[in-house]
Amino acid sequence: MDAGRKRERGERSLLVGLVLPQDEPGYEKPLAELARLAETAGAVVVDRVVQKRRRVHPATFVGRGKAREIRELVEAFGIDLVIFDHDLSPAQGRNLEKILDVNVIDRSELILDIFATRARTRQARVQVGLAQLEYLRPRLRRMWTHLDRQQAAGSGRAVGIGTRGPGETQIEVDRRIVRRRIQVLKRELEEIERQRNTRAAGRRGFFTVSLVGYTNAGKSTLLRCLTGAETLIEDRLFATLDTKTRAWNLPGRKRVFLSDTVGFIRGLPHHLVASFHATLAETREADLLLHVVDASNPDASAQMATVEEVLREVGAAHIPRITVWNKVDLLPDRMALQLLEGPHRKGLPLSALTGEGVPDLEAAVLEVLDAAQVTVEVLAHPGDGRLLAFLAEKGSILRREYRGGEEVRIVARLPRRYAGGFRRLE
Template identity: 40%
Template sequence: MTTTNQERPLAVLVGVQLPGVDDVEHAADLAELGRLVHTLGFDVIATVSQRRGALAAAAVLGEGKLRELAELTGGSGVVPSGAPERKNKARARRAAESGEGDEDDVELGDDGGDDGGTEPRAGGAGQAARLATVVAVDHDISPSQARNLERATGAQVLDRAGVIIEIFHRHARSREAKLEVEIARLNYVAPRLRETGGGGDRQRGGIGGKGAGESALELDRRKIRDRIAELKDELSAVQREQSTRRALRQGQRRVALVGYTNAGKSSLMRALTGSEVLVADKLFATLDTTVRALHPEVRPRILVSDTVGFIKKLPHDLVASFRSTLDEALEASLLLYVADASDPTFRDQLAVTRGVLSEIGASDVPSRLLLNKVDRLSEEEREALRLEFPEATQLSAKIPDDVAALREAIITFFEQSMVEAELLLPYAKQSLIGEIYENARVLSEEYDDVGGRLSVRAHAAALDRLRSLLAR
């Protein structure tokens, strides 16, 4: 059976505009959530938005908005008794005095995607009996808030962190990435476990069974803790192997592409290296670090790394678990910050990227700013960017001349730090000739009774390493 676009499951976005968040930022956050949900495989049929002083304690939204949300999902719109919203009277009084009362807004037909397409609201033409089955909330919410929303809407509820973790879970390919994502996923799931029927009974202890007085819920949580410990041990072993591989590349010329998700890093990677790197118009299409040589190759080789993209409000567990991926940026000789110049929010995205890299100590690594996708801009817009970012390189990964100019700029950067020297290669160590050609540019060779005298051009660190090998 052929799957059509209309058969994709439907979702509704929920966002609360908190004090200090302006309309543009709020709209950008919801649009980004829409793209995340679309990447997850859902069509967004509506956006339910509300301006509040804080998230409603029981179910994120106020009672009126909760009922409107439920109309899109087929739920009751009421949180069952036993879970009433806890109102903070002092906060409500302050909000009333400052004019920050609830202001509601429902936008229908905004799919939050990057193609500007419009989907009809549930119940419209072509979707007569279809209701949204997922509610995506643009905030990190508590397990109780998620449960109350599910009871009121009858739909599955995912907060922003849950959406991102699920995308990572589906897209991870390497063993390292899968382990990192699974640890983050279990840390996310553990506090959201709930008792099932009869699960609250206390059980007797026993070898291999429940501990004394341990409930089924506590047993499940203990199993998760044990599983996380196993995964961390396995991840440590994988990361030791990765560290060994990185050590072998030590001293080589390395460039790391860094930037916000979907900024075009993988497209640039493919254009610069001629490799078959996955290129897709999706958020987090790349989760694993890919390392390839600059193509056509130069001597010594220049390695290019494509790293995982950044995003606002990235779950802390994922930031921590992907630190090994970010190590590629920390160990690079040159960072290329890639920004989608056609995205009006790219300045905020660039700030997110720089902030995360600063946290891991990579802010001292030499860097260049690349304003990508300028083929989508008018000449007036490009001129404005030249005035705002005079040091940036404007380019499009789709234009060969732009890519060729970037390649030459990368080569020039490394050439500036190379020095000339002479190496003596004894006949007894001719096996090192390949190592010399790999790490230096040989300008001339002369042979006498002692061995070869090679005039080379290389980086100081590479020369020190070669001299050490020749002296053994």
């Protein structure tokens, strides 16, 4: 079957892209990213085809003539898999498989495949599994025509996912199985979110910062650089699929929490964004986002626009944000940064690899942290250990004045949300 099947390693693939009028300016190197995705999934890219069209062909996505041309390439080069850079409707996928007579997948399915192969934790697996089934649901018929053909060809690779009951067609059985499986996974995700909420409750009241950015921008490297966390760093797409949170000690003994999470990409499947709700919770609930940009990437500008779009989609667009121009060690000079910066977009040059720029980032975060806190005056009994501990833990104590044996006057900075019961000094 198509969705949900791990790609076999070394599949000989042909990439197909369509350049539509609205894509042209930003589409300098068509298919470069798709090739990287295909290689991440273990496929071998044999050839690429790009067609310029005014609009998508409703039945075959590319024009019919182009489809025939692709078929010739498939035969000539012994292609196993044709990958389209855009999303195909279920009908387009079906029609193309009929014409090309090999596996056809689209960008969403390729990304889902990569996530499925790389998911390590239970949470990531459940989330990817759910997204795959949602993707598969409207395509069940295509999957079966595909299996029928495989069986007819005697490949013996086909594996049915259900047994047919009396009076039921296979497609009805499949729909029922998929529906039930989706329910089971959704229930499991609810349980996972409950557990996460319990863990997150322990951090409530602390200032939390979340790293966001395009995949491979250097988020995990920055987490390691700032907190010393041991974490997976790789020069490949989607190295990180989970959220990791670590304490980050800022100068002046200020402690915040820093989270690293899954990276974004153009055309991230909507099902995937929806089912990664639990993984993206830290991002949604953060007090501050650090948008990590790979400033050395020629597509940095388009990548930033994608990240901003995904942030809107996951409901994190309103959170204050600091842009980090990462990988400046790779830039011959800082001129390139001027092109990335705009009137509403200032960024901090940084290298997560060399540590250059980290003090400026710390200062910028401290400034936001400070603005999110208020100064309060507290009159307490010197023996009230719980109150003193609360103030020290949630904020920072600036001054203590002992006024005779029975009273101590404390001036402290506290997050706004805890300051309600105390007298404000500003």
